[in-house]
Amino acid sequence: MENLCSGLIKQIQAHKLSALSAITYFKSEMQLTVELLAWLKAQEMYPQFYLNYRDEPITIASLGKVRLFSDEKMAQQFVQQQDLPLVGGLTFSKQAKFWLPRLLLENIDNILHVTIYFDNEQDFVTEQHACLQAAKTLEKFTALQSVKQVVHKIGQKANTEVWTNWIEQGLAEIKQGHLSKVVLANQTEFLSNQPIDAKDFLAESEQQNTGCYHFLLAEQAECAFVGSTPERLYTRQGQHMQTEALAGTATITDNPQYNQQQTDWLLNDRKNDHENRLVVQGICENLQPYVNHIAVCDVEVKQLRQVQHLRRCIQAELKNNVADGVCLQTIHPSAAVSGLPQQSAVQFLQKTENFDRSWYAGTLGIMRKLQAEFCVAIRSAFIEQQGEQSKIRIFAGAGIVAGSVPLLEWQEIERKASSLLSLLTIE
Incomplete structure (x- = not known):
């Protein structure tokens, strides 16, 4: 994980503001299986999202948000135009909440994919700091413990x-x-x-x-x-x-x-x-x-x-x-x-x-x-x-x-x- 973290930090530090795209992303991957819930447990950034697929060897987890959409059609339009992923969903009463996360981790077939998103339409210094902080979260894990609670x-x-x-x-x-x-x-x-x-x-x-x-959504x-x-x-x-x-x-x-x-x-x-x-x-x-x-x-x-x-x-x-x-x-x-x-x-x-x-x-x-x-x-x-x-x-x-x-x-x-x-x- 240290190599992933340092590699992403170098990408972020080398980034120059571009008018060619609204969103820039920094990506790295390696052959590694990570316990994403143990990683999420150590984090203080929100919202947090987690999804372990039912039928495929895919698990995703994310921190923070770069863009937020309260309408599923606007969310779809963003995805189609920018070719970027959004996580989230609809409540039972169809209230939509989708967002482009700051940091997205994906375990796919024993390969860990890490992506950090930078909004070129926001303040450059603020975005750079947020992306660097996101990269540093890759160094933090907290061991999971069995649940033996009386309720x-x-x-x-x-x-x-x-x-x-x-x-x-x-x-x-x-x-x-x-x-x-x-x-x-x-x-x-x-x-x-x-x-x-x-x-x-x-x-x-x-x-x-x-x-x-298996899913988790924590907005706070x-x-x-x-x-x-x-x-x-x-x-x-x-x-x-x-x-x-x-x-x-x-x-x-x-x-x-x-x-x-x-x-x-x-x-x-x-x-x-x-x-x-x-x-x-x-x-x-x-x-x-x-x-x-x-x-x-x-x-x-x-x-x-x-x-x-x-x-x-x-x-x-x-x-x-x-x-x-x-x-x-x-x-x-x-x-x-x-x-x-x-x-x-x-x-x-x-x-x-x-x-x-x-x-x-x-x-x-x-x-x-x-x-x-x-x-x-x-x-x-x-x-x-x-x-x-x-x-x-x-x-x-x-x-x-x-x-x-x-x-x-x-x-x-x-x-x-x-x-x-x-x-x-x-x-």
């Missing part, structure tokens, strides 16, 4: 009675034909005896919750949004897009025979299959005006540590000039996290749920000119520092369709929440 439950937005009432309202809307599906969620709050470091927590989740994306030191999600929003290579419908749930235990029985049941259960097909329907209908071709793959089962889901992958060829701004607006939030019809489901959730989802069930990822990768930010939590304690807000949701039983849906969200809760000791 106490301090609140829940819905107890079983409130949850049952929400579901009954949803079922009434479905019966009247206003909705086909709605995805209700709950927020549960815990307080720890000692501070919990979000990087330690996410590193532990990476070890336990395999087959997932006091609060981080973290999660380990099994669900892809979409990936794009040029004009080829792949998305998926992940909906329909069964349990996973330590008993392989029982798990196989649950898999067989899930594949043949009409209610779960209907729920999954509604997600497929919503995605395909929304994408139809923007694609030349779309195809739905056969159903399969994705097994996780606590639950297993039905999944149907969807392949699409986007029309020319269709890129991430359209894709994000069109797919998000999918029927897997909102419902169907999308707008009616979101309106129902806004008047029924008694909390702001914020980044929960939003989408986070990275967009480039020729490729993009976005996950669905479920199985997630906010970790907020409160003096010598930490407050953890954990979210979980369940898809409600005709035939849903409130108690069974309650048990489902409890199982989903346990993917993160099980990393802690509850008293």
